[in-house]
Amino acid sequence: MNSMANDVLVIGAGLAGLTTAWQASRHGKGVRVIAKGWGATHWHAGCVDVLGYWPVDSETPATNPAATLPDLLAANPQHPYALVGLARLAAALGGLQHLCSDAGYPLVGSLDKNWRLPTAVGAARPTCLAPATMIAGDLDDDTPMLLVGFKQLPDFYAHLAADNLVQQGIPARHVVLDLPALAGRNFTTAVNLARFMQQSDFRAAVAQAVKPHLGKAARVGFPAVLGLEEATAVHQDLQVQLGRPVFEIPGLPPSVAGMRLHRILKAAIEKNGGQVHEGMEAIGFAADGGRVTAVHTETSGRPRQHRYEQIVLATGGILGGGIVTNHAGEVCEVVFNLPLRHPENRLEWFRRDFLDKQGHPIYRSGVSVNENFQPMDGRVLYQNLYAAGSTLAGFEAIRERSFDGVALATGYAVGNLVSN
Amino acid sequence: MANNIWQAQLNIEAHTLKPVELTLDHCIKCNICVTACPVTAVTDLFPGPKYVGPQAGRFRHQGQPSPDHSVDYCNGCRVCNMVCPTGVKIAEINGRARAHIVQSGQVPLRRKLRNNLIARPELMGKFGQPLAPIANGLLHSGFGRFFAKLLLDIAPNAPLPRFSGERFSRWAHKRRDAVRSDRKVVYFHGCSTEYFEARVGKAAVQVLEANGFEVIVPSQNCCGLPLLSNGEFAAAQAYHESNIRHMVDYVKQGYVIVGTSTSCTLTLKEEAPEMLAYHTPDARLLTANTFDIHEFLVHLLDAGELKTDGLRPMPLTLAYHPPCQYRAHRLGRPSTEIMALIPELTIIESQAACCGVGGTYGYKAEKYDITMAVGKPLFDFVQQVHGPIAVCDSETCRWNIAAATGVPLVHPIELLAAAYGYEPEGPLAEVMT
């Protein structure tokens, strides 16, 4: 069957790791992805945020990332976007759009414009690429909307979102459904609701219950639960039944929209002959002559060795578990113990205010790399080791809203580098 | 690491494992586990891993009643552990919570009796196998099943296996001196091979011998997993201690233990020590030197020592389900790597999380429907691949898939043995003629 060569080992299955593996496997490389568990794909909104705010303390969102990015690169030449370059960033976005379209789940948008999509509490969220299932919620359009909640889904507060939108000048109302199909439950999760949504009789019941409340609403918003594998069909069917545009609003984890991207990328890797193994935690490595010769993973009995030509570290930063901190003030990378850039002193980790507009210095911690994404300590540490995604140093992802864009672009770049 | 893969590793670090309950502090409440749990997906009776595991775990304290009985609907598949990004041992937290419920006498008598019976395949085997024709007749008759449901709440349609005509260990004993070698391995057959599917053990012995090993089959007990998953910890510990006594001397002589039942090997390696918090030096030696057979073969392959020449082609397209209890070893998919060596064999891997049977879970009348709902995507997949047989490493899994689909199931080691030229038995024999 698949006796592929041991070309590329990717550690981490978030957006960065999966993108790396997708690109490398597309070029015919034998790829294995190992991951301790699933990553931020299951938390984030299922969109691709490239640059939401710049400068980071800006009050107003960036409307056109392509126009703002050159300023960012000039101010921060160490930023991962600077290493990738704008051309490769655009290619990465285009590549993902292409993949998702082929999978029947189009991502809409371009670098020239940020959408302004509503969050679960009705704030405006700048994002670059969003699934077609979310676009009708754009707040540049001020036509009236109806937001639909479910009594059994405590993670979506339709009334709160509607109130907030009204305050921003968007006519919004809400309704909370209590459907017979869910009546026996105290609560349900977004994922179970998404499975229900794939059943046509459930959808018909939803449409039936919403119709009396439509009034003047020109569009109808739901929490992001409109199907898993069949999201596009579910979305279209609801639009037909309700006779107007329908949109999804991503909310608390788990993120159904993020899971769709995870599925599409994983399927692409496996179709190209690659393997994706979850539940495998990298705990150590062996090196010889400036090369990593093996990565060790924890198993039920004893460590397993993975011998691959090229190794890509995509374990996420502090939030993803690839970098850990302790109260003694130490900051460590967990697999290779790579040298990190981080605040010297623990007192400098955080600013005083939780929502400080500059962000917190500790979240800029990470691995320093050269233009080929090889970890550096003045010199290249291992000839065959690369790093991608949030594990990289020197950017304020939370304030910039650049987590997804950096993960996608650096994963794309590294996936192509290791294929040459 | 030892020089050779077949040499036991005797330098074991002292144990530093924390009680599984402490891992709940790592939970960041991300809900990823809830998205993956196959039981939550099909029933309202089970709110999901996060809720019954790390969440309810905060309220469980020695000497106090458990706050949440829905934990009993966890089938132990460990899918949640595999996807959790922070390493919470959810399935083990659930298993220990269930044991607490059992130990504090909160299970009704009839259910307790039933759980204790179905959790003892060794006992059933010892009594049933010598009477194989009668026992098979009774167990598979509508009459027998009716009374099993009436008296003991055993699901009338649950997949019961058939006793073999000859116990595996008798067969092994008769040919004890057939092969002599300095390279020795110990074979752990488990209950299913011993009483129900001797052909799996024969195939394993053939493959190991073809690679130059002398195979030792020591006397042994059930690994204790069914007892563990029914919360009967004292009885499980007695089995585990007995297995250590029977096998640890071989390990100390430098021989490793190889098994064909993925759930037995997982229990010897990890489940028994963790669930029982039983980490004696001998238990640690067993953990470090027990292998699933395909894990062992992959090590041989990596070292260039696996016999891969002259394999007989098998022009078949077969569905393969890597069982959840195998994925839980965190080894990747070693059986797939080995089956890939067989010429002309096309293996299509299932993406299904679990077949639903969860060892003894699916034999319980109150859980049978959940089992079938969990397994449905897998059953559909097996039927869609439309092979004459399908492949799976785990025995209860094989029986469940076969009962649900009508497709006979084999262990992957049977394929390799046949590719080595050995005469297959059972469903594979019919396909190969």
Ligand SMILES: Cc1cc2nc3c(=O)[nH]c(=O)nc-3n(C[C@H](O)[C@H](O)[C@H](O)COP(=O)(O)OP(=O)(O)OC[C@H]3O[C@@H](n4cnc5c(N)ncnc54)[C@H](O)[C@@H]3O)c2cc1C
């Ligand atoms: C995905 C997600 C969704 C969430 N959703 C919600 C929500 O909707 N509503 C809500 O209210 N909450 C929510 N939470 C939880 C909420 O964010 C956290 O529970 C809360 O921030 C915890 O704050 P804390 O300070 O108590 O604990 P933490 O932020 O965990 O801080 C614990 C602190 O204790 C320190 N510490 C630990 N051990 C020691 C030691 N031995 N010595 C010294 N220091 C020690 C740690 O270093 C850390 O600084 C969510 C969390 C996540 C991850």
Ligand code: SF4
């Ligand atoms: S072990 Fe399986 S059934 Fe139990 S909570 Fe975890 S995923 Fe669900």
Ligand code: SF4
């Ligand atoms: S996946 Fe792990 S961290 Fe997330 S909710 Fe479940 S147990 Fe907690």
Ligand code: SF4
């Ligand atoms: S029989 Fe197989 S798939 Fe089913 S629960 Fe057991 S190991 Fe999992």
